[in-house]
Amino acid sequence: xxxxxxxxxxxxxxxxxxxxxxxxxxxxxxxxxxxxxxxxxxxxxxxxxxxxxxxxxxxxxxxxxxxxxxxxxxxxxxxxxxxxxxxxxxxxxxxxxxxxxxxxxxxxxxxxxxxxxxxxxxxxxxxxxxxxxxxxxxxxxxxxxxxxxxxxxxxxxxxxxxxxxxxxxxxxxxxxxxxxxxxxxxxxxxxxxxxxxxxxxxxxxxxxxxxxxxxxxxxxxxxxxxxxxxxxxxxxxxxxxxxxxxxxxxxxxxxxxxxxxxxxxxxxxxxxxxxxxxxxxxxxxxxxxxxxxxxxxxxxxxxxxxxxxxxxxxxxxxxxxxxxxxxxxxxxxxxxxxxxxxxxxxxxxxxxxxxxxxxxxxxxxxxxxxxxxxxxxxxxxxxxxxxxxxxxxxxxxxxxxxxxxxxxxxxxxxxxxxxxxxxxxxxxxxxxxxxxxxxxxxxxxxxxxxxxxxxxxxxxxxxxxxxxxxxxxxxxxxxxxxxxxxxxxxxxxxxxxxxxxxxxxxxxxxxxxxxxxxxxxxxxxxxxxxxxxxxxxxxxxxxxxxxxxxxxxxxxxxxxxxxxxxxxxxxxx
Amino acid sequence: xxxxxxxxxxxxxxxxxxxxxxxxxxxxxxxxxxxxxxxxxxxxxxxxxxxxxxxxxxxxxxxxxxxxxxxxxxxxxxxxxxxxxxxxxxxxxxxxxxxxxxxxxxxxxxxxxxxxxxxxxxxxxxxxxxxxxxxxxxxxxxxxxxxxxxxxxxxxxxxxxxxxxxxxxxxxxxxxxxxxxxxxxxxxxxxxxxxxx
Numbered sequence: 001x002x003x004x005x006x007x008x009x010x011x012x013x014x015x016x017x018x019x020x021x022x023x024x025x026x027x028x029x030x031x032x033x034x035x036x037x038x039x040x041x042x043x044x045x046x047x048x049x050x051x052x053x054x055x056x057x058x059x060x061x062x063x064x065x066x067x068x069x070x071x072x073x074x075x076x077x078x079x080x081x082x083x084x085x086x087x088x089x090x091x092x093x094x095x096x097x098x099x100x101x102x103x104x105x106x107x108x109x110x111x112x113x114x115x116x117x118x119x120x121x122x123x124x125x126x127x128x129x130x131x132x133x134x135x136x137x138x139x140x141x142x143x144x145x146x147x148x149x150x151x152x153x154x155x156x157x158x159x160x161x162x163x164x165x166x167x168x169x170x171x172x173x174x175x176x177x178x179x180x181x182x183x184x185x186x187x188x189x190x191x192x193x194x195x196x197x198x199x200x201x202x203x204x205x206x207x208x209x210x211x212x213x214x215x216x217x218x219x220x221x222x223x224x225x226x227x228x229x230x231x232x233x234x235x236x237x238x239x240x241x242x243x244x245x246x247x248x249x250x251x252x253x254x255x256x257x258x259x260x261x262x263x264x265x266x267x268x269x270x271x272x273x274x275x276x277x278x279x280x281x282x283x284x285x286x287x288x289x290x291x292x293x294x295x296x297x298x299x300x301x302x303x304x305x306x307x308x309x310x311x312x313x314x315x316x317x318x319x320x321x322x323x324x325x326x327x328x329x330x331x332x333x334x335x336x337x338x339x340x341x342x343x344x345x346x347x348x349x350x351x352x353x354x355x356x357x358x359x360x361x362x363x364x365x366x367x368x369x370x371x372x373x374x375x376x377x378x379x380x381x382x383x384x385x386x387x388x389x390x391x392x393x394x395x396x397x398x399x400x401x402x403x404x405x406x407x408x409x410x411x412x413x414x415x416x417x418x419x420x421x422x423x424x425x426x427x428x429x430x431x432x433x434x435x436x437x438x439x440x441x442x443x444x445x446x447x448x449x450x451x452x453x454x455x456x457x458x459x460x461x462x463x464x465x466x467x468x469x470x471x472x473x474x475x476x477x478x479x480x481x482x483x484x485x486x487x488x489x490x491x492x493x494x495x496x497x498x499x500x501x502x503x504x505x506x507x508x509x510x511x512x513x514x515x516x517x518x519x520x521x522x523x524x525x526x527x528x529x530x531x532x533x534x535x536x537x538x539x540x541x542x543x544x545x546x547x548x549x550x551x552x553x554x555x556x557x558x559x560x561x562x563x564x565x566x567x568x569x570x571x572x573x
Numbered sequence: 574x575x576x577x578x579x580x581x582x583x584x585x586x587x588x589x590x591x592x593x594x595x596x597x598x599x600x601x602x603x604x605x606x607x608x609x610x611x612x613x614x615x616x617x618x619x620x621x622x623x624x625x626x627x628x629x630x631x632x633x634x635x636x637x638x639x640x641x642x643x644x645x646x647x648x649x650x651x652x653x654x655x656x657x658x659x660x661x662x663x664x665x666x667x668x669x670x671x672x673x674x675x676x677x678x679x680x681x682x683x684x685x686x687x688x689x690x691x692x693x694x695x696x697x698x699x700x701x702x703x704x705x706x707x708x709x710x711x712x713x714x715x716x717x718x719x720x721x722x723x724x725x726x727x728x729x730x731x732x733x734x735x736x737x738x739x740x741x742x743x744x745x746x747x748x749x750x751x752x753x754x755x756x757x758x759x760x761x762x763x764x765x766x767x768x769x770x
Contacts (some may be wrong), residue, residue, distance in 0.1 A: 010583020012649040043583065080599070145708060149698070149705070149707060149708065150709055152710055153708055153709050155712065156712045157630055157632070160630065161632075161708075162629065162630055164630060164633055165630055165673070223628030224628070226666060227627040227632070227634070227668065229633075229634060229671065262575050264575060269580055273580065273581065273584040280588055280592075291600075291604075291663060292665055293606065293658060293661035293664050294599070294669075296665075296666060297597040298596065298603075299600075301595075306588075310588065341584070343587075346587040347587050347590070349591075350588055350595075351591045353595055356671055357669070359641070360656075360669060361640045361660065361661070362599065362603070362658075363599060363602055366598070369594055432645060434673065435671075436673035437672075437673070440672075486699075508646065509646070510650065514676050514707075515703075515704050518704060518706055519704055522706075525706075
């Protein structure tokens with residue numbers, strides 16, 4: 001690390017005096033890169049525990065003593081839960097005698113941890129579902145407008161440029177953080193074996209956050225925005241986000257400090273760091289008057305890509321690392337691979353944003369650095385993929401029984417797919433075609449929807465029964481949701497990938513008029529609207545099912561209403 | 574990993590590295606890039622028009638960064654030479670863009686200087702560019718029985734005009750067109766060498 005800093009200092013000196021030539025830049029970049037990479041490896045090695053210990057105890061902390069081998073899948077109906085346990089037992093013939101001896105104290109403690117977060121997590125999830133519906137409606141409207149440009153044009157707030165922005169912001173600051181933070185608030189007390197402390201701060205924080213988002217979307221709709229992609233909401237409202245976010249983070253810090261476990265599980269690394277990374281990104285990006293011109297563009301994509309890579313991605317990866325082994329009742333295979341995956345992501349992902357400006361008027365060394373780090377992202381992605389594959393190997397039957405696993409399994413696969421695709425998209429040769437086209441939009445949705453949203457759906461299916469003490473009333477609706485959104489994103493991604501590629505090829509061919517690049521995309525834009533429509537239908541099914549569970553409708557009508565249940569518990573305690 | 578302090582300090586060092594590479598160093602290098610000699614600051618109507626451009630999200634379909642000839646045929650399409658940092662000295666916020674659902678606009682003022690063309694095109698793009706998927710912006714205009722004194726009347730092809738009414742541009746539309754007309758980076762990047770007599 002020190003070496004890397006020295007190199008950067010050296011580079012600064014050179015730029016300061018304007019003596020940079022191509023030779024120097026390459027040499028500096030290369031040496032800075034090699035040195036920081038070596039430093040990273042040394043750092044990771046210093047963090048590992050038991051390099052040759054394949055069954056690392058560190059991966060087993062999510063289970064109570066004696067609990068390994070016992071599946072947990074509250075989202076499935078009773079019969080399916082038994083089926084899941086049976087399938088896992090069959091694959092685990094060698095490890096007989098599981099479950100019965102699980103430490104009762106620790107299970108009781110987990111129940112207490114769940115109870116301490118229940119009303120709070122429920123509130124986060126309600127906001128998440130509401131924003132999901134808002135974002136879906138805005139997204140579908142924007143999509144249709146691209147092939148029906150004279151539809152809904154009389155109102156300024158419905159124009160493509162605004163409704164598209166409303167879609168992005170409702171996802172980026174509504175659905176994704178509300179779902180992701182809600183899951184973190186549920187998982188962290190479980191992992192630290194400590195009830196959540198100071199939940200009321202997070203309540204106030206969430207209220208402020210949502211108020212900020214309503215104000216932000218209102219101002220975007222009214223045509224008041226800061227003009228930067230991903231950062232449109234005016235900075236004055238951004239202050240409210242910062243305060244709300246800090247209040248949401250407080251209980252997690254309190255709980256961390258007062259935890260009863262020694263070892264921090266992988267999911268805690270991701271979730272904890274995401275909570276510390278986001279405020280830095282947001283505050284630096286929103287500093288009024290600090291950024292200008294081309295430098296602002298570089299900052300814009302440093303933020304735009306890091307909010308994905310250092311906030312949504314870690315929250316979703318943390319969920320995979322927790323729920324996947326929990327559902328199948330087996331710990332993650334390799335602790336060392338998860339270390340490599342985590343620190344690799346932390347190091348490489350932060351520097352990839354410059355690939356959004358390939359061919360643009362920004363410093364060439366910055367673009368090159370971002371391309372290199374984009375390719376290096378293959379390392380942490382491979383570490384994650386191999387780890388999950390090894391854990392699931394021979395236990396794929398679990399996918400049949402567990403809705404949580406189906407969503408999270410597909411989500412994990414899409415992480416690998418979208419990351420590898422992203423790495424190659426950063427290469428100049430491919431970027432020359434795909435940059436500025438709908439191909440990029442398809443890629444973005446593979447990441448934020450196919451990966452992040454799928455994982456969040458799966459986690460919410462697991463968490464809701466635990467915090468409401470109710471089963472999902474209609475298991476078939478979970479299947480309907482899954483197949484609608486899976487078909488939807490498949491159609492969405494395929495059509496934009498093909499359409500975007502053709503668009504890029506047309507634009508690169510100087511002998512074809514520009515309008516060719518528009519005409520060629522039309523059938524694909526229409527197909528995208530169909531895919532988007534399927535996704536919206538899936539969300540409506542999900543929302544209806546969520547409401548049915550919350551209100552106690554459907555087969556489990558005899559259960560008490562949610563609020564009475566919580567307040568009743570409080571009175572009893 | 575057992576220590577949250579070690580975890581978080583490691584994580585923040587990683588972010589600090591990324592921030593120095595993508596925020597601090599570009600800040601040192603190009604934040605104060607001086608405007609190129611041929612670049613004029615925006616006038617007040619142009620700035621108001623720029624605000625209309627931002628409010629309606631034009632940037633989500635139009636880039637403002639022609640690329641070099643070796644990279645893409647942007648120059649051959651008439652979009653202009655590759656831009657440099659000094660071309661954006663007055664741009665606050667920057668509007669480089671990441672999509673080309675429509676063409677690059679960095680030199681639209683050179684390519685299409687006509688106010689009437691722009692106004693008509695904003696009112697109904699398909700009346701001027703067949704096959705265009707740009708939204709129409711009727712809310713930037715007003716259809717009246719007859720124009721008042723000082724109104725900017727838009728001359729539309731018969732098919733696009735509302736029957737029996739004249740379309741006049743609202744001030745936002747006029748300002749937006751002023752801004753589009755001002756987009757001109759056709760001056761040279763390098764100053765001509767000084768000639769000594």
